[in-house]
Amino acid sequence: MMYEHQQQQQQLQPQLLMRKKKGVNNNDNGHERRKSIEEERFEIVDLSGMSLECLPNPSLNLATVCKLDLSNNNLQSIPESLTARLLNVVVLDVRSNQLKFLPNSIGCLSKLKILNVSGNLLESLPKTIENCRSLEELNANFNKLSKLPDTIGFELTNLKKLSVNSNKLVFLPRSLSHLTALRVLDVRLNCLRSLPEDLENLINLEVLNVSQNFQYLGTLPYSIGLLLSLVELDVSYNKLTSLPDSLGCLKKMQKLSVEGNPMVSPPMEVFEQGLHAVKEYLSQKMNGGHRTPPKKKSWVGKLVKYGTFNGHSRASGSRREEREGFIMPEYRSIDGLASPRYMGMFSPRRLFSPRNYFSR
Structure with missing residues (x-):
């Protein structure tokens, strides 16, 4: 069922707000000023947090709606016909509902700048969303999206x-x-x-x-x-x-x-x-x-200095044997560095392996 009964419609009427924008240029003549005021009239429709499962039959011209807030309800779908008539909507907020998909007619919202569909059950976004070329902010957090439209970035150049x-x-x-x-x-x-x-x-x-x-x-x-x-x-x-x-x-x-x-x-x-x-x-x-930072060698020095490392270098003075690293007949763990958080980071293999310590 797409619409609520008439009694619920009457209860919703106080939520419909109409405001006039200010800031008409004083240099305009009377006719132009009246025309500008008429063009700048817009409506904010707030139906948020009303536990709606379906949308009421609107009693106003949807083409005059600038902002539509349907957040925090139980909506499972939005009628295609309703979205198609929101020709001048700038902000559309449908977060925290039970929506499993968005209507394809959302592509008709050429003036839409902010779209919030977070907290729903969406598995994908309609490809037509690319037609919302004025879109500046898209919030689709906390859904079930497994992918985004492949060409979404080609058209939403104002995002x-x-x-x-x-x-x-x-x-x-x-x-x-x-x-x-x-x-x-x-x-x-x-x-x-x-x-x-x-x-x-x-x-x-x-x-x-x-x-x-x-x-x-x-x-x-x-x-x-x-x-x-x-x-x-x-x-x-x-x-x-x-x-x-x-x-x-x-x-x-x-x-x-x-x-x-x-x-x-x-x-x-x-x-x-x-x-x-x-x-x-x-x-x-x-x-x-x-190059290999000297700080790495300083770790060896500190270990030897504080008696936590009992290894010694090979007796031979050849360059090749020096690059083979250190002999470690014994190894005692170091307090703090041996905690689970740092074990992998400061393990003997990482600190003293020839591959890592002498690589250039």
């Missing part, structure tokens, strides 16, 4: 914020790299295996959050270091073992989160020195000027 966290996304479409106006991209808490290779086209991207894809995301593309406007990067709680050397080019980056990764490069002692040290390390490595 500034895309939030699709807490879904089931495995890949992001390559067309996202065409969102040159995008400033915020939030794809945390998904199942991402990788990111698009040509991210460098996102010339205005300031915030990128790809955290908490856990065991799925193991690498980052080199192009992530070409996002010259990037200020915040969160890659925490993934399966990353290294950061791209290109991150050393990000002069505007002020915040980098990498906790919860089995990180090898840069080494942990570099992270402990702060973001500046990380960028310098990666920059030197990218330019081919990086």
